[in-house]
Amino acid sequence: MPLPDALDSGKGLLVSGVLNPEALGALSPGQWDVLIRQARLSRLLGRLAMRFNECGLLASVPVGPRQHLEWAIARVNTQTEELRWELSCIEEALAGLDVPVILLKGAAYHVADLAFARGRLFGDIDIMVAPESLPRVEAALMLKGWANSHHDAYDQRYYREWMHELPPMQHIRRGTTLDVHHSILPPTARLKTRPGLLMDAAVTIEGCFFKVLAPEDRVLHSATHLFFSEGEMAGGLRDLLDLDGMVRGFSGGEDWQRLLRRAAETGLERPLFMALHYLDHLVGTPVPGDVLDQVRHHYPAGLAGAVLDWGMQVSLAPSDTLDRGVLQRLSEWLLIVRGHWQKMPLHLLMMHLGRKALVRQS
Amino acid sequence: MDGVGDIPARDFRALVADAGVIIRFGRFAFRLRSPVEHLADEVHRMYRYHPVSLEGFADFHVEVRPPRTLRRWFGKQLEFHVDGSSSFFPLPHAQAFPLLEWGLNWCVHDAVKDCLILHAAVVEKDGKALLIPAPPGSGKSTLVAGLVHQGWRLLSDELAPLALDGLSVEGLARPISLKNDSIDLIKGLVGEDAFSETVRDTVKGSVALMRPPRESVLSVRRPATPAAVIFPKFTRGARPVSQGLGQGAGFALLMESAFNFSVLRRRGFEALADLVARCECYEIGYGSLDEGMQLVEDIHAAA
Amino acid sequence: MEIDRADVIAWQLHPAGVIVRTLDDGAAVFHQGSGDVYVLSRLHGEVLEHLAAGRGDFRALLQFFDLDTEPSGPEDLRCKIQEALYQVMSTLESMQLVGRVA
Numbered sequence: 001m002p003l004p005d006a007l008d009s010g011k012g013l014l015v016s017g018v019l020n021p022e023a024l025g026a027l028s029p030g031q032w033d034v035l036i037r038q039a040r041l042s043r044l045l046g047r048l049a050m051r052f053n054e055c056g057l058l059a060s061v062p063v064g065p066r067q068h069l070e071w072a073i074a075r076v077n078t079q080t081e082e083l084r085w086e087l088s089c090i091e092e093a094l095a096g097l098d099v100p101v102i103l104l105k106g107a108a109y110h111v112a113d114l115a116f117a118r119g120r121l122f123g124d125i126d127i128m129v130a131p132e133s134l135p136r137v138e139a140a141l142m143l144k145g146w147a148n149s150h151h152d153a154y155d156q157r158y159y160r161e162w163m164h165e166l167p168p169m170q171h172i173r174r175g176t177t178l179d180v181h182h183s184i185l186p187p188t189a190r191l192k193t194r195p196g197l198l199m200d201a202a203v204t205i206e207g208c209f210f211k212v213l214a215p216e217d218r219v220l221h222s223a224t225h226l227f228f229s230e231g232e233m234a235g236g237l238r239d240l241l242d243l244d245g246m247v248r249g250f251s252g253g254e255d256w257q258r259l260l261r262r263a264a265e266t267g268l269e270r271p272l273f274m275a276l277h278y279l280d281h282l283v284g285t286p287v288p289g290d291v292l293d294q295v296r297h298h299y300p301a302g303l304a305g306a307v308l309d310w311g312m313q314v315s316l317a318p319s320d321t322l323d324r325g326v327l328q329r330l331s332e333w334l335l336i337v338r339g340h341w342q343k344m345p346l347h348l349l350m351m352h353l354g355r356k357a358l359v360r361q362s
Numbered sequence: 363m364d365g366v367g368d369i370p371a372r373d374f375r376a377l378v379a380d381a382g383v384i385i386r387f388g389r390f391a392f393r394l395r396s397p398v399e400h401l402a403d404e405v406h407r408m409y410r411y412h413p414v415s416l417e418g419f420a421d422f423h424v425e426v427r428p429p430r431t432l433r434r435w436f437g438k439q440l441e442f443h444v445d446g447s448s449s450f451f452p453l454p455h456a457q458a459f460p461l462l463e464w465g466l467n468w469c470v471h472d473a474v475k476d477c478l479i480l481h482a483a484v485v486e487k488d489g490k491a492l493l494i495p496a497p498p499g500s501g502k503s504t505l506v507a508g509l510v511h512q513g514w515r516l517l518s519d520e521l522a523p524l525a526l527d528g529l530s531v532e533g534l535a536r537p538i539s540l541k542n543d544s545i546d547l548i549k550g551l552v553g554e555d556a557f558s559e560t561v562r563d564t565v566k567g568s569v570a571l572m573r574p575p576r577e578s579v580l581s582v583r584r585p586a587t588p589a590a591v592i593f594p595k596f597t598r599g600a601r602p603v604s605q606g607l608g609q610g611a612g613f614a615l616l617m618e619s620a621f622n623f624s625v626l627r628r629r630g631f632e633a634l635a636d637l638v639a640r641c642e643c644y645e646i647g648y649g650s651l652d653e654g655m656q657l658v659e660d661i662h663a664a665a
Numbered sequence: 666m667e668i669d670r671a672d673v674i675a676w677q678l679h680p681a682g683v684i685v686r687t688l689d690d691g692a693a694v695f696h697q698g699s700g701d702v703y704v705l706s707r708l709h710g711e712v713l714e715h716l717a718a719g720r721g722d723f724r725a726l727l728q729f730f731d732l733d734t735e736p737s738g739p740e741d742l743r744c745k746i747q748e749a750l751y752q753v754m755s756t757l758e759s760m761q762l763v764g765r766v767a
Contacts, residue, residue, distance in 0.1 A: 030418065037423065610704045
């Protein structure tokens with residue numbers, strides 16, 4: 001299907017390049033320059049490179065930008081090997097506990113071998129376990145060399161009381177980071193879900209120790225993570241294109257109905273509707289008309305919707321420099337405050353922001 | 363394509379301050395933007411023979427400029443930015459050019475994944491290249507400047523991109539970074555004109571950069587075959603000694619100086635193993651530049 | 666001491682694979698799983714290359730490397746050689762280059 005943005009706009013270049021590189025045609029050196037940088041800053045260079053490779057287009061790219069695509073492929077291959085090892089180490093630490101361990105986000109897309117995850121670069125590994133097995137999981141990981149990276153007593157308390165994950169754990173020898181979740185939203189967030197529902201529906205993968213969330217739940221989690229967690233919009237476009245890849249995998253109306261029902265069951269309709277709104281507006285993802293009608297019905301109306309739209313569009317648009325203009329910084333501030341507000345009751349938010357400001361000054 | 367020196371200095375300054383210029387070194391190119399006039403002037407002199415263009419593709423977009431935060435009011439400082447973000451500590455205004463050079467080194471070894479990037483100098487004569495890895499303070503750059511003055515071709519002073527088949531090493535032909543006493547020593551040989559201003563009180567002491575010779579810059583795209591690896595150690599007053607290192611010792615030392623070794627995994631491992639299988643590794647100690655150069659000539663002749 | 670039971674231990678290479686490059690003064694070793702690189706002695710390298718063919722029992726390793734001295738030889742020398750090989754195997758184990766066959 002045709003993409004909504006003109007090719008000469010930067011956003012069009014990057015989104016088209018990732019989704020449909022054949023349609024790009026010949027680019028000028030200046031356009032390549034913008035495309036490579038945008039892709040790198042949006043953490044999409046690996047995915048762009050793999051798409052070019054899959055389509056047999058790599059050889060036709062001029063040598064300058066081609067080097068960057070080839071370097072990105074090398075990084076992807078390294079990541080694949082490192083991930084395999086890291087997962088084998090986590091498995092070794094946790095296999096004896098006999099508790100289900102669910103991989104989330106990047107590592108999950110990878111082991112589930114989802115097409116859009118080819119070339120997706122990510123940093124940490126995220127796992128989710130039931131809250132009651134959390135102490136045993138933490139102890140077993142510590143026994144195998146993972147240590148808490150936040151030593152500050154305040155940080156420890158912050159995570160343990162108000163967050164949906166342990167403080168990030170770091171392996172003392174390898175330096176790799178592991179996030180151990182027991183939910184996908186902090187217990188204090190206004191948006192509520194029942195993580196048990198997601199865990200119960202998690203699916204096994206042939207020959208793999210880890211489970212991954214069910215396909216609909218992966219969409220809901222990714223949408224929740226993108227729109228209802230702390231700021232962090234630098235990878236926003238990357239995450240939006242993950243969602244694009246997930247829903248493009250839906251084969252028909254039944255899949256969509258299952259997704260909508262599941263969103264209602266888990267209480268995650270708002271993030272889903274936001275995700276579908278932006279997939280439709282910014283990426284041009286094919287979403288059935290009746291589903292879009294529901295989205296329009298739920299999307300914040302009036303000024304609230306307009307402000308949100310503006311903030312999101314500035315944040316999700318690719319940029320070819322990390323040197324953010326005032327406009328972008330303002331919108332990110334808006335999103336960070338929004339992110340915190342979604343997660344914490346107001347008095348806690350004030351305490352936390354106050355402390356963050358103090359730490360920065362000292 | 364024009365060389366940097368073909369643009370009048372005043373125009374060059376204006377271009378750097380405005381949309382930036384693209385300067386090519388070997389197979390890489392960086393776009394430089396900076397409001398700092400003395401930096402533009404130094405680049406204009408030190409990159410005189412390097413190809414320049416105003417438009418096109420650049421591998422690294424770099425900017426050297428004052429911080430935008432309150433820090434700008436606490437004394438004059440400059441930051442090095444790549445793609446709009448800065449992960450370096452700001453440095454005093456006077457250190458603009460060394461800051462750019464260090465930043466560019468980082469850009470290259472962070473990005474490149476199709477060769478092993480060794481922290482080493484490379485010089486070549488008669489088709490035989492020598493790799494000279496060394497920790498700071500070993501006298502590597504002084505030795506290299508001396509050899510280049512004797513007519514050796516400079517491929518690189520800081521970073522040696524070694525092909526993954528271990529058979530060839532690429533040139534970058536960027537300025538040579540000299541420190542402390544070696545600045546005057548080499549100035550005495552090659553003259554003041556090839557030198558940048560000396561910047562005092564950097565973390566490495568006094569630093570000055572030396573422009574690579576025109577012939578080295580013009581032939582930068584011609585790779586060279588490594589023939590030997592030399593680990594130098596200058597100690598004032600020491601007598602000249604040269605001894606062969608075992609392959610394992612050479613491998614271990616080179617591994618320490620390979621920036622992207624871990625990310626290349628098996629390919630980096632094989633490249634280094636191939637290198638030490640083909641090239642003898644030597645350790646040399648010497649007390650004067652002349653003695654050091656003679657030891658290098660001897661190894662070169664035997665390789 | 667564990668070495669008393671060494672006779673019944675057998676080792677194998679880590680299933681992810683180990684690449685050994687023999688050098689004139691040692692061996693460079695790459696662990697294909699962890700990505701770790703080691704520079705070890707020639708003996709370490711030879712043990713790894715021997716294990717590439719399959720499992721290695723302690724007794725068989727001693728024989729292969731001509732380390733299995735005659736029972737008539739001085740007992741303490743025999744112990745020392747066994748201990749040395751056991752040390753080599755322990756080092757390789759700690760690097761996860763080899764593991765014990767269950």
